[in-house]
């Protein structure tokens with residue numbers, strides 16, 4: 001099939017490369033010329049394992065990119081993979097998706113053959129059928145459900161494993177309001193289902209349900225982490241190892257072992273944004289969700305607890321303190337909503353001299369904190385430091401050993417259970 005994908009960021013580029021690899025003819029439409037040129041040169045504009053190879057293989061053949069929305073005219077299906085960032089009050093900013101939908105409508109005005117517009121972005125229930133359909137109608141001069149169709153197909157990939165997650169999904173959720181849209185979307189995913197291990201189930205549902213499923217999925221996972229952090233904090237009070245507890249409860253199929261790593265909490269471009277967005281939307285609708293508010297509160301508090309553990313060992317005023325790990329999780333250079341941000345801010349509030357290290361995320365953190373010191377290795381960050389705070393579970397931190405000997409005071413506060421307790425260091429785990 002011929003697919004156009006509007007927005008070529010983490011989601012848009014990943015699904016473009018994967019759909020091309022599955023045999024579809026794909027064009028990426030993005031307003032960013034540099035991204036477009038990069039894809040057309042056979043390179044990936046984002047760092048994701050396996051994506052560079054897919055783009056190199058298919059660019060110039062069945063994969064291309066353009067800034068010209070006209071390319072949509074030649075395609076059957078358009079995916080909208082636009083950002084839906086947070087407004088000040090936590091609600092989603094629908095400006096990007098509305099602008100893109102209007103541009104799509106301008107092209108559909110001249111198109112005579114059937115067209116399906118699929119929302120891939122994470123959006124509040126009602127956005128696809130109302131805002132997106134209306135925006136297209138306004139510029140196309142056509143009717144949704146008659147002249148063109150809309151659908152919602154949430155995405156569950158994770159950064160750092162985006163290609164594998166997309167090609168080997170736990171489920172494919174198709175939100176449609178009519179049979180023809182559902183059949184078209186099923187045809188888009190048929191090649192993926194044929195090759196994916198375990199024949200992932202297709203969950204056909206309504207558009208609003210599909211929109212909500214995405215928020216429910218992320219809210220549930222974020223809450224699961226907050227719950228294990230709450231339990232972990234209790235464990236710490238009773239000198240109980242929260243990781244032993246998590247391992248045991250994870251053996252119960254009803255709980256499952258995944259997302260039970262307690263520590264300094266969840267960050268990234270999605271969990272915080274999506275939890276905020278669904279709380280804001282629910283509150284506006286008249287229901288304040290106490291569980292989700294508590295999940296957010298626990299998450300906001302974990303960095304404070306980590307800093308309080310530090311205070312119990314060291315007065316960090318005018319002392320060098322190492323922060324190991326700046327990315328919101330290992331395998332990415334993304335620092336959006338990283339737990340390192342409140343940790344660094346808390347250290348600066350204590351007048352500590354912060355020396356930070358991350359294998360790949362230094363440049364991104366420099367935009368948040370241009371004036372702190374950045375080391376080029378964990379070993380250098382530890383030199384003369386009176387404490388080290390471990391914020392990201394990069395594997396290389398597990399290998400640190402004699403490097404701790406160069407610290408002024410060998411206090412290690414571990415927010416991710418990545419350093420082993422050992423002789424010669426004063427070790428504090430956040431929840432163990």
Ligand SMILES: NC(=O)C1=CN([C@@H]2O[C@H](COP(=O)(O)OP(=O)(O)OC[C@H]3O[C@@H](n4cnc5c(N)ncnc54)[C@H](O)[C@@H]3O)[C@@H](O)[C@H]2O)C=CC1
Nearest residue numbers: 007008009010011030031032082083084100121122155159
């Ligand atoms: N990043 C992730 O891991 C996941 C993200 N999502 C959701 O997918 C959506 C997209 O997220 P990302 O890919 O991370 O965003 P992103 O910020 O990485 O990429 C968005 C792209 O859209 C382009 N763009 C903006 N306005 C445009 C316009 N009018 N026309 C054409 N292109 C335009 C930007 O230049 C950028 O390349 C969001 O709603 C997000 O919540 C869902 C699952 C996973």
Ligand SMILES: O=C(O)[C@H]1O[C@H](OP(=O)(O)OP(=O)(O)OC[C@H]2O[C@@H](n3ccc(=O)[nH]c3=O)[C@H](O)[C@@H]2O)[C@H](O)[C@@H](O)[C@@H]1O
Nearest residue numbers: 155156157158159225259260261265266267268270328329
């Ligand atoms: O909507 C999205 O964008 C995506 O958000 C998350 O993916 P992502 O944010 O890339 O990364 P995760 O692996 O889920 O980690 C999120 C945060 O939770 C933390 N985490 C994760 C697992 C855990 O057990 N404990 C824990 O603290 C990580 O350190 C990280 O800060 C979801 O896992 C994806 O399914 C979803 O598509």
